[in-house]
Amino acid sequence: MRAIAALSLSALIASATVGLAPAALATERVVVSIKPLHSLVAGVMAGVGTPEIIVDGAGSPHSYSLKPSQAQDLQEAxxxxxxxxxxxxxxxxxxxxLGSDARQVALMEAPGLTLLPTRSGGAFERHHHDGEADHHEHSDEADHDEDHDHAHEGEDAHEHEHADAHEHEHADADGHDHDHGAVDPHLWLDPENARAFVAEIARVLSEADPENAKTYAANAKALDDRLAGLEAKLTEELKPVRGRPFITFHDAYQYFEHRFGLASAGSISVNPESIPGAERVAEIRGRITELGAACVFAEPQFTPRLIAVVTEGTGATCATLDPLGAELDNGSELYFSLLENLGTSLRTCLAERS
Known part of the structure; x- marks a missing residue:
């Protein structure tokens, strides 16, 4: 790529003449859409540059509007x-x-991902028995024990391969293709998917900037190790609350649930941009009561006043889940804090109803 390919030489010249660090020249050349992806890209680029972000703060990618400065970032990317x-x-x-001259990487297309179909409706049926996550099937016909579900725990990152999940790249375990209209796009909430993202990010950046390929590879290796450790840590911490039903504001957490064997009973809003009507509220209230749902989770991106209405008289506790890290500082640590915060919120709220 025109600017990144000359990064090392340009950085040396700039450092010698005006004292700028290499990161200052790379910042405007790599652009990332949302905070969790930005964190992973920033981790791979550590020591080389800092990517720009589009949807920052509490913005929602479902309904965001580009600012003029961000349009310029896309043009220069x-x-x-x-x-x-x-x-x-x-x-x-x-x-x-705007970004026609840039290499455009839809990480939903990365190899080695676990892809799950979008769940229809808002009050879903439970797909797993006893809280066991079903990582390699999109049906209820097969049960997987915990050792199989978490077979990657403790592996050396050199030995870890994303190829074991290749059957999910655009197809489920039965071979049925999913077009992107049917795939749940919240893929980053599975740390195994984050590992696949990191591998793809490092590959793309190495091709765009071969002079820094060794740095990207080393950073990706370190991130892969940390992500494996994060998965193992959350698996252990969430064991006590597996199988306890809860309700979310919108259905953004399926990948996290699948990976860690959690039991979401439904969501309040089918479309996060629309206000659910009285019939939906009544349906969810009934679902909470029927299943004895322990918690109903709001989100900082959406501040629905309906949470209190939905939970009134049900005995369910209200708490918050943040799938994007709205209040977290951008950077390579954000992804790890994001998943740890999700785990803490779920564990704390669900444990109160043990």
Whole structure:
């Protein structure tokens, strides 16, 4: 790529003449859509540069509007990382027009991902018995023991391969293809998917900037090790609350549930941009009561006043889950804090109803 390919030489010249660090020249060349992906890209780019971010703070990728400065970032970008049009529909046209000169990487297309179909409706049935996660099937026909579900725990990162999940790349375990309209786009909430993202990010950046390929590879190796450790830690911490039903504001947590054997009973809003009506509220209240749901979780991106209405008289506790890290500082640590915070919120709220 035109700017990144010359990064090392430009950085040396800039450092010698005006005292700028290499990161200052790379910052405007790599653009990332949302905070969790930005964190992973920042980790791979550590020591080389810092990527720009589009959806910052408590912004929602479902309904974001580009600022003029961000439109310029897209025009000047060499590489653009995003999940894909299902999650960030506002970016689809902008990337095609403003980012036409950049390498556009929809990480939803990365090899080695576990892809799950979008759940229909808002009050889903439970897909797993006794809280066991079903990582390698999209049906209820097969049970997997914990050792199989977490076979990657403790592996050396050199030996870890994302190929074991290749059957999920655009297809489920029965071979049925899923177009992107049917795939749940919240893929980053599974740390195994984050490992696949990191591998793809490092590959793309190494091709765009071969002079720093060794740095990208080393950073990716370190991140892969940390992500494996994070998965093992959360697996152990969430064991006591597996199988306890809860309700979320919108259905953003399926990948986290699948990976750690949690039991979401439904969501309040089918479409996060629309206000559910009285019939939906009554349905969810009934679902909470029927299942004895321990918790109902709001989100900082959406501040629905309905949470109190839905939980009134049910005995369910209200808490918050943040799938994007809205209140976390950007950077390579954000992804790890994000998943740890999800685990803490779920464990704390669900344990209160043990």
């Amino acid at each position: 060499d590489v653009i990382f995003w999940v894909g049009p299902k999650l960030e529909p506002f970016l689809e046209k902008a990337i095609t027009t």
